[in-house]
Amino acid sequence: MPHLDYLNQAFQLANQANAKQIRPNPFVGAVVVDENGVVIGEGFHQQYGGAHAEVFAINAALQKMNDLSKTTLYVTLEPCSHFGKTPPCTNLILQYKIPRIVIGSRDPNPKVSGIDLLKQNGVEIIEMILPAIEKMNAVFFANQIKRRPFIQLKMATTINGKIADRLGNSQWISNTASREYVHTILRDSADAILSTAKNIIQDKASLNIRIDETIKELSVVVIDRDLDLLKPEHQSVPIFYERMNSKMYLLSNKTANDLPKNVEIINVLFDEKNQIKLEDLGEKLLQLNLCKVLIEAGSKLSSYLIENNWADELIVFIAPKLIMDQQAINVFENDTEQLLIAATNLQLEETKLLGYDVMLRYTFK
């Protein structure tokens, strides 16, 4: 069997993990193959803090044979070379004298550089970098490289790019199938929703996960400089549902006492235009283990995030409607010149029909 097939087998294994159980770690799968091409060990990373994929695969191989010096290890991600929650996988590879390793993606963390260490010790490294394997860890890579959560921006628009009429009415532009998709796919896979106090109050939002008849909690991060949500008149906003295993984080430059249960204030800075400063926000959200965040907010915040390269994916639901009113609210807009020649280019990743709505998913380049 060619390398690609074994690597794909490792890829399938990697995908068996539950994203939320491994966060903030990546998906990793590994396969050990003997000199006759027989798979003698398999493994994948299953749980944050638990063993790495390579450990499972090598231990399984050792059940079959003591001498791994003629085997090949296929692993979807460059093996780690540092002490984290577990010892470095490179140690294990060198200990058992595995002579050849095929990897499907590089680890963006400069501290890792397992490849260099292995090469220095005479291990042959074959790099078969596969886009599908890299995409599997888009969240992990964004976290590592950009030091912020992976950001999905969700918007429901008319055919002509309006998200609300001139009075701010936006419920509902998209249809039931689109809204179900938001709950079952987007919200359910996010670690939190990020929105603004203004939007939450205006939409009387709960921002939980409603799938069929069941309701699941979801953490929420709210930009709320003046802690408006804590004012007495907003105590009945549905976002204040009783939280057993989720949190509400208020991003503010103020403090308050006697917070409701499971509500926390995260201190952040705002610039002279009252825009939240993004510099250290990413690190703060990562520290809360919010690796993947869904933005459900208005045009202003969403445009600001795009402008500042704080968006990884854009998911647009296009409803079969037109609101032709020039005072209706456009989906993304700011007040600086942007010519066609300097347009923001995206990559179309997926299209989906949801009833007569069309879902388009893009990544930012």
Add this chain to the structure above:
Amino acid sequence: MPHLDYLNQAFQLANQANAKQIRPNPFVGAVVVDENGVVIGEGFHQQYGGAHAEVFAINAALQKMNDLSKTTLYVTLEPCSHFGKTPPCTNLILQYKIPRIVIGSRDPNPKVSGIDLLKQNGVEIIEMILPAIEKMNAVFFANQIKRRPFIQLKMATTINGKIADRLGNSQWISNTASREYVHTILRDSADAILSTAKNIIQDKASLNIRIDETIKELSVVVIDRDLDLLKPEHQSVPIFYERMNSKMYLLSNKTANDLPKNVEIINVLFDEKNQIKLEDLGEKLLQLNLCKVLIEAGSKLSSYLIENNWADELIVFIAPKLIMDQQAINVFENDTEQLLIAATNLQLEETKLLGYDVMLRYTFK
């Protein structure tokens, strides 16, 4: 075989016609079936001025048997009862005593009412109105019911509904595949393009049909109140290519002498906002045998046509780009209030991937 199968056979026959050869007539297919369920005659309308589908089918049946008094005629459109270019088909049906007719769509022309006449003469009429059969004649129905051409509106937009940047640059928002689609599918099936002198001059447009290496002519209707295109400085606009079998119609309230070959002025009225009056324009375009017209113009004219129910289809090409500048040009906009509750609803008919552009085709309800 059930009625539906014979009717579908007639539908397949109808579709064999070339739309431009039958204009302004509809697609029609017909099948005659004997008492044993055997198809003994087939036909379809092939050429404007030529025989109707029923005539072909009945004549073919008469080659097989003299007595049609136990047969059933399946025809996709209600048979005509008036003298046009040919005698009424109802005469033929009654002459040969065909006792039963299954029709797939009604003729919207009140002069026709073949059904009533046939019923009065004891013919059994079974109506199996099929949406696919009605859609086949969308152009004909629009012409008959609305007394104007069938109007397709084409627009290329960014994800956020911009058709040009603040300087008016729009070449090119959509990709090569989308532009090829415009030529091979949209322009090639249209009787003419309708645009404005302003757009044509600005885009240096030729508005012909370019498919692979070949160039085909296409008639063009230009809203040009002041006959700007005839001014000396615009004689080199590519729209003035040498026309052998197409025309350029200028819609104006002025007159001029010494027009270039194949250029005609059609006198129309303009309102106090300089918008073209649509009242008698439809009839004038139909008289020119322009049954299906593609609009390739800017936001202003397109929005005006939608507002005045002068659009049947909207075809949007969504490019994977954002122009976030609020001064960039929005695809459809006017200056009157339109709330979400009163949004213009469309029907999604088709989606198509063209490279990384997404084509969405809608009909207006």
